[in-house]
Amino acid sequence: xxxxxxxxxxxxxxxxxxxxxxxxxxxxxxxxxxxxxxxxxxxxxxxxxxxxxxxxxxxxxxxxxxxxxxxxxxxxxxxxxxxxxxxxxxxxxxxxxxxxxxxxxxxxxxxxxxxxxxxxxxxxxxxxxxxxxxxxxxxxxxxxxxxxxxxxxxxxxxxxxxxxxxxxxxx
Numbered sequence: 001x002x003x004x005x006x007x008x009x010x011x012x013x014x015x016x017x018x019x020x021x022x023x024x025x026x027x028x029x030x031x032x033x034x035x036x037x038x039x040x041x042x043x044x045x046x047x048x049x050x051x052x053x054x055x056x057x058x059x060x061x062x063x064x065x066x067x068x069x070x071x072x073x074x075x076x077x078x079x080x081x082x083x084x085x086x087x088x089x090x091x092x093x094x095x096x097x098x099x100x101x102x103x104x105x106x107x108x109x110x111x112x113x114x115x116x117x118x119x120x121x122x123x124x125x126x127x128x129x130x131x132x133x134x135x136x137x138x139x140x141x142x143x144x145x146x147x148x149x150x151x152x153x154x155x156x157x158x159x160x161x162x163x164x165x166x167x168x169x170x171x
Contacts, residue, residue, distance in 0.1 A: 003031030061095035081132035085139035097164030140168035
């Protein structure tokens with residue numbers, strides 16, 4: 001998807017600020033709004049209020065109607081790919097096909113440490129990301145998915161309802 005997008009403010013104690021920026025972006029004709037997948041501020045004090053991406057985008061789906069909702073960029077190490085497939089399918093449904101997914105390997109060790117998430121070496125993070133993509137795509141498009149890899153496995157998993165967008169949301 002091309003066009004003009006807006007990165008939403010996530011460091012705030014007031015959801016209304018995020019909502020107003022998203023709604024104003026939509027009113028002004030922006031194509032998309034984006035949130036990044038951090039669990040705390042990465043360029044300010046860790047104790048600053050910070051909004052999590054999935055629940056916030058879901059809330060925004062209910063208060064907007066046209067603007068696309070994007071992840072800039074999901075951290076593969078924060079969630080199993082089967083869960084990302086399920087969450088993104090749900091967001092695509094509740095937003096009526098307005099989801100865009102960016103996903104990466106993750107990089108901020110201090111955030112991993114703070115939240116008790118193992119921070120493995122870059123090679124492992126990238127290899128596991130390579131396994132995650134086909135699982136997510138398969139769960140978006142196939143009746144059921146079975147996958148056995150070095151880092152992930154799923155066994156005859158169903159992902160219903162499927163995303164609105166065909167063959168799947170932009171990834």
